[in-house]
Amino acid sequence: MPQAGSRRARGGGFWRVWKALGPGLITGAADDDPSGIATYSQAGAQCGYTLTWAMLITMPFMVAIQTISACIGWQTGKGLAKSLAARFPRPVVHGLVALLVLANTINIAADLAAMGASVRLAVPGPPVLYALIFGIGCLVAQILVPYHRYVGYLKYLTMALLVYVAAALSLRIPWGRVMLGTVIPSFADSHASRLMLLTIVAVFGTTISPYLFFWQASQEAEESRLSHRRRHSAAARAGSGHFRHISIDTWIGMAVSNIVGFFIMVTTAATLHAHGVTSIDTASQAAEALRPIAGELTFILFAAGIVGTGLLAVPVLGGSAAYALTELLGLKASLELPARRARGFYAILVFATVAGAGLAASGLNPIALLFWTAVINAITAVPIMVAMMMLVSDRRGRAAFLIPGWLRVLGWLAAAIMALSVAVYFYSLIGPG
Numbered sequence: 001m002p003q004a005g006s007r008r009a010r011g012g013g014f015w016r017v018w019k020a021l022g023p024g025l026i027t028g029a030a031d032d033d034p035s036g037i038a039t040y041s042q043a044g045a046q047c048g049y050t051l052t053w054a055m056l057i058t059m060p061f062m063v064a065i066q067t068i069s070a071c072i073g074w075q076t077g078k079g080l081a082k083s084l085a086a087r088f089p090r091p092v093v094h095g096l097v098a099l100l101v102l103a104n105t106i107n108i109a110a111d112l113a114a115m116g117a118s119v120r121l122a123v124p125g126p127p128v129l130y131a132l133i134f135g136i137g138c139l140v141a142q143i144l145v146p147y148h149r150y151v152g153y154l155k156y157l158t159m160a161l162l163v164y165v166a167a168a169l170s171l172r173i174p175w176g177r178v179m180l181g182t183v184i185p186s187f188a189d190s191h192a193s194r195l196m197l198l199t200i201v202a203v204f205g206t207t208i209s210p211y212l213f214f215w216q217a218s219q220e221a222e223e224s225r226l227s228h229r230r231r232h233s234a235a236a237r238a239g240s241g242h243f244r245h246i247s248i249d250t251w252i253g254m255a256v257s258n259i260v261g262f263f264i265m266v267t268t269a270a271t272l273h274a275h276g277v278t279s280i281d282t283a284s285q286a287a288e289a290l291r292p293i294a295g296e297l298t299f300i301l302f303a304a305g306i307v308g309t310g311l312l313a314v315p316v317l318g319g320s321a322a323y324a325l326t327e328l329l330g331l332k333a334s335l336e337l338p339a340r341r342a343r344g345f346y347a348i349l350v351f352a353t354v355a356g357a358g359l360a361a362s363g364l365n366p367i368a369l370l371f372w373t374a375v376i377n378a379i380t381a382v383p384i385m386v387a388m389m390m391l392v393s394d395r396r397g398r399a400a401f402l403i404p405g406w407l408r409v410l411g412w413l414a415a416a417i418m419a420l421s422v423a424v425y426f427y428s429l430i431g432p433g
Contacts, residue, residue, distance in 0.1 A: 038286060038374075043203055046195070049265075050186045052265055055262040056258075057185075059258050062257070064411045065388070068401075069388065074221065081214065097325060097328060101352065105356050111370075116366075121287060141315065142318070142335065159308075167294070171292055205375055209374075213381075213384060214324050218323040268286075321349075322348040326342075331344035392408060
């Protein structure tokens with residue numbers, strides 16, 4: 001009996017931790033959306049094990065920028081767009097939000113197109129129809145299901161990502177070589193080619209994506225107005241307790257994201273790159289990375305992973321755009337509100353998703369669109385990250401946002417590294433060779 005009680009206590013402890021995880025976990029899981037899967041797969045196929053270092057180096061910077069986003073939302077009770085609008089001229093903020101909406105719409109299109117193409121591998125039919133069905137399904141779920149229940153369902157979709165970890169562990173992989181490539185960046189196999197630089201930009205962009213900044217800030221603002229506010233007094237919220245909770249939630253979410261990305265890269269390097277496939281052009285090629293563990297179920301398992309992460313990411317993409325725009329327009333913005341009380345918010349949510357679904361139906365190559373979406377996210381992230389760091393780093397920001405100095409340093413380094421990677425790639429386009 002004591003043993004049974006101990007097991008129940010351990011199980012209860014796990015579920016308490018699971019229930020406590022919120023925006024950080026969802027944000028991290030949404031980061032491994034179909035665009036992320038395609039980008040990491042392309043990196044593994046093209047470069048083998050030589051780009052695994054990118055997953056290690058981006059981890060602390062990813063955590064830093066997302067934690068800062070979360071703190072902005074928690075401490076102000078407002079989303080990122082509204083906080084930026086209080087600090088910068090409105091034309092500047094309008095430009096940043098316009099970049100976000102454009103990038104998010106393209107990302108929605110890429111994710112829906114990939115979901116349709118992946119389902120077609122397992123169930124014959126028109127991929128455009130499947131993409132439209134998924135788009136409508138995501139909209140209906142967001143409109144009809146309150147956020148606190150909806151986010152609980154989203155957590156379980158993160159389990160679909162574990163198939164890539166299992167696939168990597170089922171293969172004979174030179175782990176010594178992988179670990180060496182992870183801790184020591186190497187460009188020897190690619191000679192720092194433009195394609196290699198483009199792939200690095202894409203990996204950075206799909207790992208540190210601007211829509212995640214806005215989403216997590218908005219969700220922490222929601223949390224601060226709901227469960228957290230009820231549990232903590234105003235003094236506790238302003239102290240270290242809330243920061244600890246946000247930090248743990250974000251570290252876990254970002255660790256899940258980067259570990260899964262690492263295993264996707266390793267799996268495709270071992271299955272595709274090792275057999276001479278150095279470019280992924282179709283969904284079926286991407287799916288082949290899972291064949292060693294899935295066998296005849298390869299396409300079904302691949303479709304499950306793409307659809308699961310897509311269902312997680314599309315609402316985040318549409319929601320982050322809707323939060324940002326409605327905050328600038330002074331409209332009510334909350335997934336907790338029914339549609340009749342936040343018509344503007346849900347109208348923008350519908351527009352972003354429908355526009356993405358329309359672009360997905362245009363016949364563009366889903367895999368290429370996924371990869372270029374990551375590049376667009378990297379370019380878009382640079383000015384938004386700089387604006388965020390300026391917001392929390394001046395005298396007024398240091399007083400308003402109780403963010404440790406070391407976190408600000410990491411945030412600035414994250415912005416600098418993202419800007420440098422984009423600048424080096426563009427220089428390679430106009431420079432010699």
